[in-house]
Amino acid sequence: MSDQKSQWIRHFILAALVVVLIHGLTIWALPRLIMDRIITGGSADLTLERAGGVILPPPTDHNQRRIVMPSPDLLYAVCFFDLSDTPFRVTLETDYPRYWSIALYASTSDNFFVVSDKNVAGGKVDLTVVRSRQAESQVVSPTRRGMLLMRLLINSDPEVRKKAEMARRSLRCGPNFETQDVLFGT
Amino acid sequence: MSVDINTHNRRRQIILLSGLYLLAVALGVGSALLWLTKVGVSGERVGTWRVNLLAGSRDADVYTRARIALGAVLALNRSETLYYTTDHDDNGVTLRAECHYRVEGLPPPARWWSLTAYDADHFLFPNDLKRYSVSSETVRLDNEGRFSATIGAPTNSSQSDASWIPTSRSGVIHLTLRLYSASEAVQHAPGLLATPSIRRVGACQ
Structure with a gap:
């Protein structure tokens, strides 16, 4: 076999390995890239209403084309976190009588924590998200960056929508703020 | 040289x-x-529907995680919500917005459920009524306790029919059935849910 021929065979074997490697890398990277786009894009979007560190998107309709499969029956609230320097604290106090939940997502897209109205006494949430647990009550995030998504079940009744709006505006998220900040909504 | x-x-x-x-x-x-x-494809097949028990889960394999990220990113895990999806009718034919479909069945045993239609890109179909789904709150049950919804391009009668989910006039339809706080039995065996049937009604345009 000539040198040139054996060299080409080596290149074809190497190219086949590249196909396998890139295939695996694409599958691995895709959720991370999609989440990065959501986190980076959402953090930078100044057109969305914000209050108390929380992004308050308008009620979902067909104009929402950022995140696939939006639910038109839910009102959302969003926070992004970065645990590089400080833990991330989340508080909520609501008597919203319908379904609501707070879900935390890692930058790999995994839903690593969820709390909802059915398992919260008195509608009060106070949790701290950390990278490594120092207290039992803390929630450990598998990744440094991530996001919080609050869902509130709504319908076309204006009264229900008003209550849902009040509920999501009682959500506070951000670097480990003080309780007073929460009470006075800074 | x-x-x-x-x-x-x-x-x-x-x-x-x-x-x-x-x-x-x-x-x-x-x-x-x-x-x-x-x-x-990932997930358990239930009639013409599929339910992915690893949606949003940390136990998801890399392929499932990537597939969920592409088609249903930010899904909740199964203890909170079960997502049944399909883009085929009962005969295995792809759902097309050129046709009309009747979705019928027993209300799923859940605290709350909804049926939503999405376009090929998994976004909501534009419509002036801003009606994108039917839910346990909006459907009417017949004498046998069954619900029914129609999915397809708007017609003269669709405006006043609250059980009609309007679509565009062409393209693929994806349906998602969400079960929030499904019953314990369904959470443990989602494959046993009596999923709604999907039948084409009339001729396609």
Whole structure:
């Protein structure tokens, strides 16, 4: 076999390995890239209403084309976190009588924590998200960056929508703020 | 002269090798996207529907995680919500917005449920009524306790029919049935849910 021929065979074997490697890398990277786009894009979007560190998107309709499969029956609230320097604290106090939940997502897209109205006494949430647990009550995030998504079940009744709006505006998220900040909504 | 031939051959070899490795990269990316969107399917089959028990879960394998990220990113885990999805009718034919479909069945045992229609890109179909779903709050049950919804392009009668989910007039339809706080029995065995039937009504446009 000539040198040139054996060299080409080596290149074809190497190219086949590249196909396998890139295939695996694409599958691995895709959720991370999609989440990065959501986190980076959402953090930078100044057109969305914000209050108390929380992004308050308008009620979902067909104009929402950022995140696939939006639910038109839910009102959302969003926070992004970065645990590089400080833990991330989340508080909520609501008597919203319908379904609501707070879900935390890692930058790999995994839903690593969820709390909802059915398992919260008195509608009060106070949790701290950390990278490594120092207290039992803390929630450990598998990744440094991530996001919080609050869902509130709504319908076309204006009264229900008003209550849902009040509920999501009682959500506070951000670097480990003080309780007073929460009470006075800074 | 021989130097020129060597230089030419080396250039030719470099071009061919570059092409080979570029092709390898394209094949790697292409095969991954093809596998995620067309070939590989994940989740348990329930009639014409599929339910993915690993949606949002940390136990999801890399393919499931990537597939969920592409088609249903930010899904909740199964203890909170179960997502049944389909883009086929009961006969296995792809759901098309050129046709009308009747979705019928028993209300799923859950605290709250909804049926939503999405376009090919998994976004809501534009419509002036801003009606995108039917839910346990909006459907009417017949004497046998069954619900029914119609999915398809708007007609004269669809405006006043609250059980009608309007679509565009062409393209693929994806349906998602969400069960919030499903019953314990369904959470443990989602494959046993009596999923709604999907039948085409009339001729397609």
